[in-house]
Amino acid sequence: MLFALAIGVVFLATGLAVDYSMGLLNKTRVNNALDAATIATARAIAAGDVDPSVSNEAENYLKAVFAANLGVDDVDASKYDVSDIVVDTASQEVSAKASVNQGLYLTQVKLDEDAIKVASSSGVSYGISEVEVAMVLDVTGSMKGSRLKSLKKAAQDAVETLLAVNTPTDTKVRISIVPYAIGVNVGADLADYVYADSFKAKSDAPVYDASQYSASNKAYYDVEDFQDGYSTCHNWDVAYKSGGYFYDGSADDCWPFVTESSDNSNSDYCASERKAPLSSGKTNYQYTDKNPSFGLISRDARLNEDWCPSSPVVLLSDSETTLDNAITGFRANGWTAGHIGLQWGWYTISHNWSDYFPAGSKPADHKDPDEDVSKYIIMMTDGVFNTAYSGINSYGFYSGYQSATAYDHFESLCSQIKSDGITIFSIGYGLSDGSTAEMELDDCATDDTALTQYFYDADTSTELAAAFEGIADTIQNLRLTH
Structure with a gap:
């Protein structure tokens, strides 16, 4: 019973x-x-x-x-x-x-x-808000050949999808492009905000002062006016390159300079990352989007100009032609400093930098309730980050410590960017399952939801194209209100 x-x-x-x-x-x-x-x-x-x-x-x-x-x-x-x-x-x-x-x-x-x-x-x-997207794209040496070709096609298709909502009289979407490798080529528009830095782990960044510049003397500061302890250096000496380092000709390594041309103009527009301050008592802006009035961005002497990306940053634009041409011009070379690309991607959509950008590329303020704008970063890489300058002394630059340090910087930036209300999508291309590179990208991306994917793991060119298109469609999908 x-x-x-x-x-x-x-x-x-x-x-x-x-x-x-x-x-x-x-x-x-x-x-x-x-x-x-x-x-x-x-x-x-x-x-x-x-x-x-x-x-x-x-x-x-x-x-x-x-x-x-x-x-x-x-x-x-x-x-x-x-x-x-x-x-x-x-x-x-x-x-x-x-x-x-x-x-x-x-x-x-x-x-x-x-x-x-x-x-x-x-x-x-369907009253779509304005959208600003920073595409941070890997153009390192490992991307040569078919990988770079696939990236160009996938990124250009995503640009087309994202800009499709724009009309001749109403711009809803603008996109910036940040190609990165061993560093970032900031181009002429941003060169004034980068200073020639030493090969030290920390540095006291000078603040931006327009009076230090002239039309024929772009991107150079009189470092003796800003740095203590380097008074024996002769500023503006023509530098020579030795083993990837830049020296001013002095025997005591007092200050390395970027190579100068005969008219004192900058011969490359390379930039690296912000560093923690060298002197005690100074505020650390390393993982912030503070503008150059708080401190310029380092151009570390170890950043080999031969490997600096030939393609410069493109600030926010609604011109498909401009963006497509920039992507078409990508050339693959150099090592991987993904955190530097992410940092500059943040700057390109940061309202804090708006006064330092030309008209048409000024980011909106996403924290202003009267400005209905959403901001996104698409972070793409095909390999392990293996280059860092901040936190690495000159003797450790080739010692193998750079990868861990680069990911420390990357994690801090990812956290700060997301806490700033910016959505991060990430794409790993051909990464090994369970690898550090894959896990770091996954952690950096905004957390997936039941309906929305933020981290994409692409093994083939077809999957890479699908990842970019999926992200573009997600960004274009209007927010659910209830």
Whole structure:
């Protein structure tokens, strides 16, 4: 008798578990399909492909997308129901409800019902906010050949997708490009904010002072005015290069300089990372986006100019031609300092730097409630970070300690950038499963959600293209409001 009673309880519990699992599955399917339908409808309205003023056009479009995501031909003839579709042109929102009648199995014995309704709702704003995207892209030596070709195509396709919402009269999306290798080529626009630094682990950065510059003397400071202990150096001596280091000709290594041309103009626009201050009592801006008035950015003497990326940074732009041409010009060479690329990517979309950028490239303030702007960084690499300058003394530069130090810098920057309200996507290309490089990229990216992927692990050129396109689509997908 006890066994018979137990069998009944087990039978009922199993039925409840089955019905509950089916309910959860149906709710997830309906919710995902409805989110996709409202987002697609909102995007279509924003792009002008659907006219909400035409009777039932938006509603029919939403139902068609909903049906396609569930694999049914006609929602009205299926077990699914879509209701309460609202396209509010005043608030620029699309909302809808959807449900499915789920048949009950053993639970109907308990409830005396043969089905229950599983429902979901979704709402999306199609008044798309402004978007700023920094694409931080690996152009190191390991990217030579087919890898670089694949990167160029994938990045250009993503640029096209991201800029598709722009119109001749309304710019919603701007993109910056930051190619990196052993350092970053900041180009003429940013060269004034980089100072010739020594090959030391720490350094006291001078602050930006426009009076130190002239039209024929770009990117040079009189370092003797800013650095104590180097008074024996002869400033502006023509430097020569030896073993990847830059010296001013003195025997005591008092100050290394970037090679000068005859008119004292900078012969390269290389830059490295910010360093912790050398002198006690000075504020450390190493992992911040503070502008040059708080301190210039180091151009470490160990940064071999022969390996500096030939392609300069492109500040925020809505010109597909400008961005495409920049990507087309990529050349692969040098080692990997991914944290330097990430740092400069942050600067290109930081409102703190807006006064130091030319018109048209000034980042908006995403913390101002009156400026509806979202900011993203796409961080891509194909290998292990193996180069750092900050925190590495000259004797340790070739000692193998650089990778761990580079990742320490990377982790700190990732954390600060995300805490600043910026979303990070990361792409690993051809990385070994479980490798440090893969785990660091995954940790750096914003945490994945049930519906959104932020870290992509691409092994082939096809997967790389899919990663960039997936990120571009995600950024373009309008935020869910409820």
